[in-house]
Amino acid sequence: MPFARLHGGVESAEDDGWSAPVDAPWELTDGVVRLRRWRPDDAEWIHGVCQDAEIQRWTRIPVPYTRADAEWFVDVFVPQAWDRGEEFHLVATDVATDARLGSVGLVLVPGAPGVGEVGYYTAPEGRNQGVASASVDLVAAWAFGVLGLVRLELHIDPRNTPSLAVARRCGFELEGILRSRAEHRGARRDVALHARLQS
Numbered sequence: 001m002p003f004a005r006l007h008g009g010v011e012s013a014e015d016d017g018w019s020a021p022v023d024a025p026w027e028l029t030d031g032v033v034r035l036r037r038w039r040p041d042d043a044e045w046i047h048g049v050c051q052d053a054e055i056q057r058w059t060r061i062p063v064p065y066t067r068a069d070a071e072w073f074v075d076v077f078v079p080q081a082w083d084r085g086e087e088f089h090l091v092a093t094d095v096a097t098d099a100r101l102g103s104v105g106l107v108l109v110p111g112a113p114g115v116g117e118v119g120y121y122t123a124p125e126g127r128n129q130g131v132a133s134a135s136v137d138l139v140a141a142w143a144f145g146v147l148g149l150v151r152l153e154l155h156i157d158p159r160n161t162p163s164l165a166v167a168r169r170c171g172f173e174l175e176g177i178l179r180s181r182a183e184h185r186g187a188r189r190d191v192a193l194h195a196r197l198q199s
């Protein structure tokens with residue numbers, strides 16, 4: 001049964017009986033960047049990269065970010081959310097070197113059939129080389145083509161210039177500024193709501 005239909009979404013464009021291949025090796029690639037599922041041995045890398053001030057400033061990871069947070073993420077949260085068909089979190093790696101470059105995740109928005117939200121970060125040393133843009137494009141193609149989603153959203157702080165650039169590069173349109181929409185580290189923040197539709 002197509003995955004999106006399991007969750008009340010629209011039917012997949014390819015109604016091929018796809019179900020979440022939770023145990024199978026799984027990847028998406030454009031030949032330069034590869035997205036694969038997180039593994040337990042990624043915890044050390046996540047812990048290191050999530051000390052970055054920009055990732056802590058703009059994403060919803062816990063702060064301080066501990067090794068236990070990283071281990072819980074890869075060992076518990078990611079596989080359980082994947083198995084429930086609610087969230088799909090992936091690591092972006094370099095096809096040539098297999099080095100880890102960043103993170104991208106797709107969350108099916110509860111109560112909004114056919115709608116997903118994408119979040120991402122890139123390790124500081126890998127920025128401005130198109131990693132996040134490639135990752136979002138790969139996830140979007142999978143979400144629209146395989147999961148049958150019809151709308152993907154990016155929720156971006158209007159001050160986060162690099163993330164706004166990723167949205168533009170990946171064909172997301174700004175639909176509006178949601179004032180004081182998010183609570184972040186004890187303060188209210190605006191959200192620049194961007195969306196891309198299945199074409």
Ligand SMILES: CC(C)(COP(=O)(O)OP(=O)(O)OC[C@H]1O[C@@H](n2cnc3c(N)ncnc32)[C@H](O)[C@@H]1OP(=O)(O)O)[C@@H](O)C(=O)NCCC(=O)NCCS
Nearest residue numbers: 054055058121122127128129130131132133161162163165
């Ligand atoms: C946002 C982020 C994921 C972008 O990752 P990335 O792999 O560098 O992204 P890309 O290389 O695909 O694109 C980066 C774009 O930002 C632009 N950019 C980077 N810094 C910029 C700045 N200070 N001002 C303006 N544009 C900037 C780059 O020029 C590029 O746009 P372009 O291709 O139009 O020139 C990365 O900066 C990051 O991890 N930030 C912290 C976490 C975060 O903000 N996550 C998103 C939350 S919504």
